[in-house]
Each structure stands twice: as C-alpha cells, then as structure tokens.
Amino acid sequence: MLADHQTPERFDVEPVNSPKQRQPLYAARKKIFPRAVSGHFRRFKWLMMLVTLTIYYVTPWIRWDRGPYAPDQAVLVDLANRRFFFFFIEIWPQEFYYVAGMLVMAGIGLFLVTSTVGRAWCGYACPQTVWVDLFLAVERFIDGDRNSQIKLNAAPWTPAK
Secondary structure, eight states, X not given: OGXXXXXXXXXXXXXXXXXXTOOOSSOOOOOOOOOOOOSHHHHHHHHHHHHHHHHHHHGGGOBOOOOTTSOOBSEEEETTTTEEEETTEEEOGGXXXXXXXXXXXXXXXXXXXXXXXXXXXXXXXXXXXXXXXXXXXXXXXXXXXXXXXXXXXXXXXXXXX
C-alpha cells in the first residue's frame, strides 16, 4: 500500500510580485498625431461645435430686464448679494431647496440622457470634445497636417521648429 504512493512532482513557482514581473507604473509618453477627417458627420460636428461655442460665449452677454435696481444680465451668480439669476428665475439663499430640487432633476436627467444618447453627447456637444476639436484645429493650422507634424516632431530643435 505504501508502494502505491508516489512522490509528488514539484514545480518551480515564482511570486506574483517578483521584480521580473513588475511593470513600470507609467509608460513613456507616445505622441499622438490625429489624422484630419472629412465627411458628413465631420461637417455636422463642426456645426454642433459652432452652436455650443456660441452658447458658451453669448450667454453672459444676453440681457434680461428685471426692473430698476436689479442686474440686467440673463444668467448671473451675484455672490455679493447672495442671489442667483437665471432668466426670469431669481433664487435667494433661503430658497436653496429649489436648487437642491433642480440638482436632483439634473442628476436624473443626466442619467436618462446618458443612457439614451450618451454617445451623441460625448461625440458632438460635450465641452471636453468641443475644446479638444478646437485645439486640434488650431494645432493643424499652426503645425500643418499629420505628416507635417510627424516630420516636425522628428526634426531637431531649430528656430523654425
């Protein structure tokens, strides 16, 4: 009966966190050179960018008549007098429960919009996307197209660079 037992086979084991297995936490920076895209959706994206940037820049300049001794800016956060104006709505500190309700509704709305048309929002109207596209357009205007940017990046430092 003892003869039936064989000696177990041994395997070399390395610890999971051995120095040979460790990867650096941060990888070396690899520069990305995006290629210019054209087409129907790109033109629509430029149109959406124009609309959203117009909203961003024009909203502070919209005037709203509230009568004498009241500011005439349509959207205004008046920190000195502790008031918030949003077109015909004026919110005082004691009415903060309105703001809390609006934040709850905005959170629910964000969930619903993100779950239904999240990709459209992120691809066309999200402020991050709009500003990155605008930055890439300026970069393309200054440095040239993708191939020019790659050549410029590989070139040594000169006054032209």
